[in-house]
Amino acid sequence: MPEYSVLLPTYNEKENLPLITYLIMKTAEEAKLDLEIVVVDDNSPDGTQEVVHQLQKVYPEKIKLHTRPGKLGLGSAYIEGMKFCSGNFVILMDADLSHHPKEIPEMIKKQKETDADIVTGTRYAHGGGVYGWDLRRKLTSRVANFIASTLLNPRCSDLTGSFRLYKKSVLNIVMNRIKSRGYAFQMEAIVRAREEHYHIEEVPITFVDRIFGESKLGANEIMTYLKGVWNLLWDARF
Numbered sequence: 001m002p003e004y005s006v007l008l009p010t011y012n013e014k015e016n017l018p019l020i021t022y023l024i025m026k027t028a029e030e031a032k033l034d035l036e037i038v039v040v041d042d043n044s045p046d047g048t049q050e051v052v053h054q055l056q057k058v059y060p061e062k063i064k065l066h067t068r069p070g071k072l073g074l075g076s077a078y079i080e081g082m083k084f085c086s087g088n089f090v091i092l093m094d095a096d097l098s099h100h101p102k103e104i105p106e107m108i109k110k111q112k113e114t115d116a117d118i119v120t121g122t123r124y125a126h127g128g129g130v131y132g133w134d135l136r137r138k139l140t141s142r143v144a145n146f147i148a149s150t151l152l153n154p155r156c157s158d159l160t161g162s163f164r165l166y167k168k169s170v171l172n173i174v175m176n177r178i179k180s181r182g183y184a185f186q187m188e189a190i191v192r193a194r195e196e197h198y199h200i201e202e203v204p205i206t207f208v209d210r211i212f213g214e215s216k217l218g219a220n221e222i223m224t225y226l227k228g229v230w231n232l233l234w235d236a237r238f
């Protein structure tokens with residue numbers, strides 16, 4: 001059984017998958033990590049699944065593919081993908097090269113040093129950063145973090161970031177409590193983890209906006225995120 005499972009949700013990521021896979025495997029080799037990749041693809045029309053099949057031939061028994069019939073949302077992709085992860089630790093990251101796999105060993109080091117239940121990559125603490133976003137997107141991310149941090153106070157500098165390492169046992173428990181199925185998933189995961197008094201550590205990461213393909217974060221996702229914050233606030237009050 002591998003020690004680490006990297007869970008990659010994909011929707012139209014055929015250009016990005018070969019490079020992210022190569023970089024993950026190279027990092028694993030250099031850092032001597034026993035690691036598998038689990039791809040959850042929502043029937044991407046661009047042929048992402050054919051690319052995964054090709055990669056499975058290049059890296060035999062290292063890549064699992066779970067397919068779903070259509071685009072069912074980022075949070076639900078994590079929840080379903082978890083069932084296929086064999087590692088004791090699960091690393092969630094984007095498949096579009098916004099998150100660089102070279103930062104995985106730093107997360108693992110932090111987890112080992114502190115025995116943290118969750119190590120979250122942060123763009124908004126010293127040493128972290130964001131490159132390539134326009135002002136609108138920067139503001140959306142900052143405001144989304146500000147609203148949730150102010151109202152819910154979960155003591156985390158990057159609530160919406162999705163580059164994280166979880167103990168699998170902890171992720172299972174946290175996931176059972178999460179109601180959000182879209183981009184609010186990450187924010188709710190930290191809130192639920194704090195309620196359960198899990199140990200959360202942070203490492204600074206650099207987020208680089210994708211070169212190939214498009215973001216799937218639209219107005220609907222932003223509205224769903226705000227509803228998610230409201231629901232959590234309501235839960236906390238009553």
Ligand SMILES: Nc1nc2c(ncn2[C@@H]2O[C@H](COP(=O)(O)OP(=O)(O)O[C@H]3O[C@H](CO)[C@@H](O)[C@H](O)[C@@H]3O)[C@@H](O)[C@H]2O)c(=O)[nH]1
Pocket residue numbers: 008009010011012013040041042071072073074077093094095096098141160161162163183186210214215216217
């Ligand atoms: N299977 C599946 N995958 C999805 C879906 N929606 C998005 N993805 C995958 O999820 C990853 C991130 O999606 P993007 O749409 O590219 O995210 P982004 O705009 O770059 O947003 C980033 O920043 C957000 C907040 O600042 C983060 O919440 C988000 O996770 C991501 O890191 C990519 O690998 C993408 O293919 C979906 O419905 N289903």
